[in-house]
Amino acid sequence: MKTVASTYNLQQIDSVASDILKQLESKGVVFNGDLGAGKTTLLIALLNPM
Template identity: 50%
Template sequence: MEIRFSLEHIDSAAQKILASHPEKIILFNGEMGAGKTTLIKAICKALGVNDTTASPTFSLVNEYLANNGQTVYHFDVYRLRSETEALDMGIEEYLYSGNWCFIEWAEKISSLLPANRSVLEITEMPDGMRKVTLE
């Protein structure tokens, strides 16, 4: 699946991504500044999260509760130096919880990730639009 959107239409893009029935673990790939965190915020909103969402760069994981009671985890593992650090923070418990897990910079923990996952690639186009590919 491929979607192109402007930031004004990011909420619509988030709805389309969820409507495509991705796995509950989604890896967000893209260059720094491509819009990974912004898109995750929009997807959280579409899931019914009313909390203020922010990048968990320093905390590694943020936990949100949606209106329907489901938990959403947002990881930013950019600062991890090794997969051992991810294991020490209990990442496997999150990944196998059955809850939504959105992971930025997942290549840093690639051998820990379950096979049942979706991969989302986000690219900023020259005109400022974003292109998202979801597998």
């Protein structure tokens, strides 16, 4: 399992999502973060291109 940590702001989310999609090595992904950290917003950005 590969662990990647990233810090970004809302204006960078589409770029971060694109980078994550390029690095995916499997179909299973786990997101961990505090309540209100933007996990759902990032997932929406990841799924929009599909």
